[in-house]
Amino acid sequence: MSGVALKSIVKSYGETTVVHGIDLEVKSQEFVVLVGPSGCGKSTTLRMVAGLEEISAGEVTIGDRLINNVAPKDRDVAMVFQNYALYPHLNVADNIAFGLRIRKTPEIETKRLVAEVAKILGLEEYLDRQPKDLSGGQRQRVAMGRAIVRHPKVFLFDEPLSNLDAKLRTQMRAEIKRLHKRLGVTSIYVTHDQVEAMTLADRIVIMRDGYIEQVGTPMEVFNHPINTFVASFMGSPAMNQVNATLVKTEHGYCAQIGDRLVSLPQSQQLEDRVGKEIVVGVRPEYVSIVPLEGTQGVPIEVDLLETLGSEALLHTHVGDAVFVIKAETIDGLEHLHALKEIYFNPSRMTVFDAETGIALNHPTMN
Amino acid sequence: MQSYNEKLAWLGRHLKREWQIYVLLAPTLIWFIVFLYKPMYGLQIAFKDYSVFKGIVGSPWVGFEHFTTLFGNDHFIRAIKNTVIISSLSLVFGFPVPILLALMFNEILNPKFKKTTQTIVYLPHFISTVIIAGIVITAFSPSSGVVNLLLQSLGFDPVYFLVKPEWFRPIFIGSGIWQESGFSSIVFLAAMAGVNPALYESAVVDGASRWQMMWKITIPCILPTIIIMLIIRIGNLLEVGFELIILLYQPATYDTADVISTYIYRQGLQAGQYDLAAAAGLFNAVVAFILVMSANTISKRLSNTSLW
Amino acid sequence: MNLNMNLYSRGDKAFVYMNMFLVGLFTISTLYPFIYIAALSFSSGDAATSGQVVLTPVDVTIEAYKRVLSEPMFWTSYKNTFIYTLFGTITSLLIIIPGAYALSRPQLIGRRFWNLVVAFTMWFNAGMIPFFLNMRDLGLLDSYFGIIIGFACNAFNIILLRNFFEAIPSSLEEAARMDGANEFQVLWKVFIPLAKPAIATITLFCIVARWNGFFWAMVLLRDEQKIPLQVFLRQMITQLSDDDEFASTLIESVYSFETVSAAIMVCSIIPVLFIYPFIQRYFNKGILLGGVKE
Numbered sequence: 021m022s023g024v025a026l027k028s029i030v031k032s033y034g035e036t037t038v039v040h041g042i043d044l045e046v047k048s049q050e051f052v053v054l055v056g057p058s059g060c061g062k063s064t065t066l067r068m069v070a071g072l073e074e075i076s077a078g079e080v081t082i083g084d085r086l087i088n089n090v091a092p093k094d095r096d097v098a099m100v101f102q103n104y105a106l107y108p109h110l111n112v113a114d115n116i117a118f119g120l121r122i123r124k125t126p127e128i129e130t131k132r133l134v135a136e137v138a139k140i141l142g143l144e145e146y147l148d149r150q151p152k153d154l155s156g157g158q159r160q161r162v163a164m165g166r167a168i169v170r171h172p173k174v175f176l177f178d179e180p181l182s183n184l185d186a187k188l189r190t191q192m193r194a195e196i197k198r199l200h201k202r203l204g205v206t207s208i209y210v211t212h213d214q215v216e217a218m219t220l221a222d223r224i225v226i227m228r229d230g231y232i233e234q235v236g237t238p239m240e241v242f243n244h245p246i247n248t249f250v251a252s253f254m255g256s257p258a259m260n261q262v263n264a265t266l267v268k269t270e271h272g273y274c275a276q277i278g279d280r281l282v283s284l285p286q287s288q289q290l291e292d293r294v295g296k297e298i299v300v301g302v303r304p305e306y307v308s309i310v311p312l313e314g315t316q317g318v319p320i321e322v323d324l325l326e327t328l329g330s331e332a333l334l335h336t337h338v339g340d341a342v343f344v345i346k347a348e349t350i351d352g353l354e355h356l357h358a359l360k361e362i363y364f365n366p367s368r369m370t371v372f373d374a375e376t377g378i379a380l381n382h383p384t385m386n
Numbered sequence: 387m388q389s390y391n392e393k394l395a396w397l398g399r400h401l402k403r404e405w406q407i408y409v410l411l412a413p414t415l416i417w418f419i420v421f422l423y424k425p426m427y428g429l430q431i432a433f434k435d436y437s438v439f440k441g442i443v444g445s446p447w448v449g450f451e452h453f454t455t456l457f458g459n460d461h462f463i464r465a466i467k468n469t470v471i472i473s474s475l476s477l478v479f480g481f482p483v484p485i486l487l488a489l490m491f492n493e494i495l496n497p498k499f500k501k502t503t504q505t506i507v508y509l510p511h512f513i514s515t516v517i518i519a520g521i522v523i524t525a526f527s528p529s530s531g532v533v534n535l536l537l538q539s540l541g542f543d544p545v546y547f548l549v550k551p552e553w554f555r556p557i558f559i560g561s562g563i564w565q566e567s568g569f570s571s572i573v574f575l576a577a578m579a580g581v582n583p584a585l586y587e588s589a590v591v592d593g594a595s596r597w598q599m600m601w602k603i604t605i606p607c608i609l610p611t612i613i614i615m616l617i618i619r620i621g622n623l624l625e626v627g628f629e630l631i632i633l634l635y636q637p638a639t640y641d642t643a644d645v646i647s648t649y650i651y652r653q654g655l656q657a658g659q660y661d662l663a664a665a666a667g668l669f670n671a672v673v674a675f676i677l678v679m680s681a682n683t684i685s686k687r688l689s690n691t692s693l694w
Numbered sequence: 695m696n697l698n699m700n701l702y703s704r705g706d707k708a709f710v711y712m713n714m715f716l717v718g719l720f721t722i723s724t725l726y727p728f729i730y731i732a733a734l735s736f737s738s739g740d741a742a743t744s745g746q747v748v749l750t751p752v753d754v755t756i757e758a759y760k761r762v763l764s765e766p767m768f769w770t771s772y773k774n775t776f777i778y779t780l781f782g783t784i785t786s787l788l789i790i791i792p793g794a795y796a797l798s799r800p801q802l803i804g805r806r807f808w809n810l811v812v813a814f815t816m817w818f819n820a821g822m823i824p825f826f827l828n829m830r831d832l833g834l835l836d837s838y839f840g841i842i843i844g845f846a847c848n849a850f851n852i853i854l855l856r857n858f859f860e861a862i863p864s865s866l867e868e869a870a871r872m873d874g875a876n877e878f879q880v881l882w883k884v885f886i887p888l889a890k891p892a893i894a895t896i897t898l899f900c901i902v903a904r905w906n907g908f909f910w911a912m913v914l915l916r917d918e919q920k921i922p923l924q925v926f927l928r929q930m931i932t933q934l935s936d937d938d939e940f941a942s943t944l945i946e947s948v949y950s951f952e953t954v955s956a957a958i959m960v961c962s963i964i965p966v967l968f969i970y971p972f973i974q975r976y977f978n979k980g981i982l983l984g985g986v987k988e
C-alpha cells in the first residue's frame with residue numbers, strides 16, 4: 021500500500037485558477053474525505069490525482085513515484101464515479117472484468133477475480149444482468165466492484181452516493197466503510213455531504229474556493245472548527261454564531277451578549293481582543309436548557325419547534341441572530357415551547373474573531 | 387520566450403499523452419483537405435484562362451472576364467431565373483404538403499394503419515433519381531404512358547409532356563413532392579411528439595373537438611419547427627434537384643428547365659469550358675453561402691438555437 | 695390520448711374517418727407508380743407499347759426479366775454497384791467513425807477549429823468543375839478506387855455521429871481510461887457499441903446513397919465495364935425517351951423497351967426494399983434529426 025502526497029497542487033484553466041496550491045498528505049491505508057460546497061475544487065483535485073485533469077503546477081506522488089506525467093491507466097488507481105459510469109452495453113460480470121481484460125489478464129484469473137469481488141459485494145446473482153436492470157444501490161456496488169477488482173494502490177471516489185436516495189445512501193455509506201476496513205486501501209473520497217464526510221473519514225479535508233480550510237479528524241473539525249466557514253459547514257444543523265463583545269471580568273474572559281455575560285473558554289489568545297467584537301459559536305447539540313454554574317443565561321424567543329422524535333429542533337433567535345437548539349423530548353414539549361433562557365458550556369464553545377472569522381481558542385494555537 | 391517554451395513543453399506532453407486522437411482524426415482531415423478543400427483552391431480557374439496543359443496554377447489570370455461573359459450570356463441568365471423559379475415553386479407547392487401529411491398522420495388513431503401508411507410514404511425518398519426519372523418518362527410517354535391513356539380515355543389528345551417546356555416544371559415539382567413529402571413529414575411528426583400530452587388531455591376535459599385541438603394545440607406547438615424548416619428551405623433556394631433535371635430535360639425544354647447546375651454541367655463537363663463553368667459555380671456557391679448564413683442568423687435570432 | 699371511439703362526438707368521428715380516407719388516398723398515390731412499373735415489367739411487349747397496362751400486368755410474362763438477366767451489361771453493372779456499395783460503405787465508416795470520435799473529444803486541441811473545417815463544407819462547396827478537375831489531377835477518373843474514396847465522407851454524417859458521441863457521458867470514457875484503455879480501445883470497446891443505432895443509421899444511409907448514386911459515376915467513369923447499375927439504367931432510359939435506334943432492337947412482341955426498362959427498375963429497387971425495414975427501425979429514434987443541430 022502507498023500513500024498519496026500532493027505538493028502545492030495548482031489547477032488553472034487559462035486565467036482562472038480553481039485550485040490554489042494545495043498541500044495534502046494521505047497516509048497509506050488512510051481514508052481521507054474532501055468536502056466542501058460545489059465549486060470548491062475538491063473534484064478537480066481528485067481528478068488530478070486520477071490523471072483525468074492535467075496538473076498545472078505542483079507535484080503528486082503515489083508511494084514514492086511522481087505521477088504528474090503518468091497516464092491514468094499507469095497510476096494504479098481506481099475511481100468510482102458519481103453516475104457510476106457503468107458500460108451500458110456490458111453485463112455486470114463484463115463491467116467488472118473490463119479493466120482486467122484491457123490489461124490482458126488471463127481469462128481464468130479474470131473469472132476468479134470477478135467471482136471473488138462479486139462475493140464481497142453480494143453481486144453473485146446479478147452477474148448476467150445489464151446495468152439498466154439494476155437498482156441504484158446495485159449499480160453502485162458494480163461500480164465499486166470494478167474499482168476493487170484490480171487491487172489498485174489507491175481508491176478515488178467522486179461523490180459516489182449522491183445519486184442514491186437517503187436510505188440507500190446510509191446503507192452504502194456503511195458498506196464503503198466496511199469495505200475499507202477489510203481491504204485497507206488508501207482512499208480519497210469527495211463529497212459535498214458533511215454527514216458522509218463525518219461518518220466515513222479518518223481525516224476530513226474541508227475546502228473552499230480552491231483552498232484547504234482545515235484538515236483534521238471528524239471530531240477535531242466538529243469540535244474545533246478553525247473558522248466560521250468550517251463551523252457552519254460541518255454539522256447539521258450548523259453551528260450557531262452569535263455576535264458578542266469580548267470583556268474581561270473577575271471571572272475571566274466573558275462574552276457580552278446584550279446585557280448578559282457569558283463565560284468563555286479561557287485562553288491567552290483572547291487577551292489582546294478584549295473590548296472587540298467576536299463571534300461566539302455554539303453547536304445546537306451543546307446548548308443547555310438548564311442553568312449552568314458560573315455563567316449567565318442568554319434570553320431567547322422560540323419561533324418554531326420541529327419534533328424529530330426523541331429530539332426536537334427549536335428555531336429561536338438571540339437578538340437578531342437565528343439560533344437553533346437541539347433538545348431531548350424526554351420531558352415533553354411544553355417546557356421547550358416555554359423556554360426563555362439558554363446556557364452555554366464554556367468548554368463547548370468556539371470563539372471567532374468577528375472580522376476575520378478565525379477561531380481564537382483553537383487547540384492548535386495554544 | 388519563457389512562456390513560449392513552456393507552451394511548447396506543454397504541447398509536447400499533451401501530444402505524448404493524447405497522440406491517439408490525432409491519429410483518429412487524421413483520415414477525416416486528410417479526406418476533407420484532398421477532396422473538398424483542394425477543389426476550393428482549384429476554384430481560382432474561375433479567374434484564369436484555364437488550359438489543361440498549363441494546369442491550374444500555370445494558367446494565366448484573366449480577372450473577371452468569365453463573369454462578364456456569363457452575365458452577358460442569355461442562357462446563364464435564363465439558368466439563374468429558372469433556378470429561382472423552380473425553387474420558389476417547389477417551396478410554395480412542396481413545403482405545405484409534409485406539414486399537412488404530418489398533421490394527418492398525427493390524427494390517425496389506428497397504430498397499424500399509421501405505421502403501414504408511414505412506411506409507404508417514406509419509401510420514395512430512398513429510391514434513386516434514375517428510377518424516379520424512369521418512372522416519369524414511362525408514365526408520361528406519349529404512346530404508352532398511363533397519363534396519356536387517362537387523357538385519351540377522357541377524350542383529350544395525347545400530349546408529349548416531356549418535350550413541352552410548359553409541362554416541365556409541373557412534372558418536376560410534382561415528382562419532387564411525390565418523392566420527398568413523406569420523408570420530410572418526419573421532422574414535423576417529431577415536433578408533434580414533443581407536445582406535452584397534458585395539453586390535449588385538458589382540452590378533452592374542456593370539451594374541445596379533434597379539429598379544434600389540431601388548430602389550437604398542435605399547429606401552434608409545431609409553429610417554431612415550421613418556421614425553422616421554412617428558413618432552411620429559403621436558405622437552400624439555389625439547391626434544386628439537378629440530377630433529376632439532367633435526366634428529364636431535353637434541348638426542347640431548356641427554356642424552362644435549365645438551371646445553374648445543369649448549365650455548369652453542360653458548359654463544363656460536356657463542352658469542356660472548365661474556367662467559365664467554374665466561374666458560374668463560384669457565383670452559385672457564394673450566393674448560396676450568403677443565403678445559408680443569413681438563414682442561420684435569422685433562425686438563431688428566432689429560436690436562440692443555431693441550426694448548426 | 696387515444697380514447698375509445700365510442701366516446702367521440704359525431705363530428706370527431708367524421709373527422710377521424712375523413713382523415714383516414716385522405717391519408718389512404720395519399721398513400722395509394724405514393725404507391726401507384728411502383729405498382730405501375732411492376733405491372734409493366736410483367737406485361738408483354740405488345741401490351742406495353744399499345745398502352746394497355748394501367749394497374750395490373752397484361753398478358754403476364756417474365757420475358758422482360760429473361761431479357762434483362764441475359765444481358766451481360768446488367769450483370770456487370772450490378773456487380774459494380776455491389777462493389778461500390780460494399781467497399782464504399784466500409785471506407786466511409788473507417789473514415790467517419792474515428793473522425794467523429796476525435797471531433798467529439800474535449801481534449802482535442804483546436805476542436806472548434808477542426809469542427810468548423812468539417813462544417814464549413816456544408817455551407818460552401820467548390821462545385822462540380824473544381825471537384826472534377828481535382829479527381830482528374832489525382833488520377834481517379836475511370837477507377838473503382840476513385841468512386842469509392844472520392845465520396846467516402848461528408849460533413850453531415852460526421853456531425854450526426856459526433857453529436858451522438860458527445861451525448862455519451864464523459865465519465866464512461868474516463869472510467870475506461872482508468873480501467874487502462876487507450877483511445878483506440880475506448881472507441882472500439884465503449885463508444886462504438888454504445889453508438890450502434892447512430893452507426894447503423896449512417897451505414898444504411900451510406901448503403902442507400904451508394905446504391906442510388908449515379909451522377910458522379912456517369913461523369914467520372916468512361917469504361918463501360920466499370921459503370922454501376924444506375925448509370926446503365928440511365929442509358930436505357932435516355933434511349934427510351936430519345937427513341938434511339940438501339941431501342942428498336944429491343945422491340946419484340948414478348949418484351950418491349952418499356953417492359954425491359956421496368957424490369958431493370960424493379961431489379962434495382964428490390965435491394966432497397968430489402969434494407970428498408972432496417973432503416974425504418976431508426977426513423978423514430980430521433981437520430982435522423984440529431985444531425986440538424988450542432
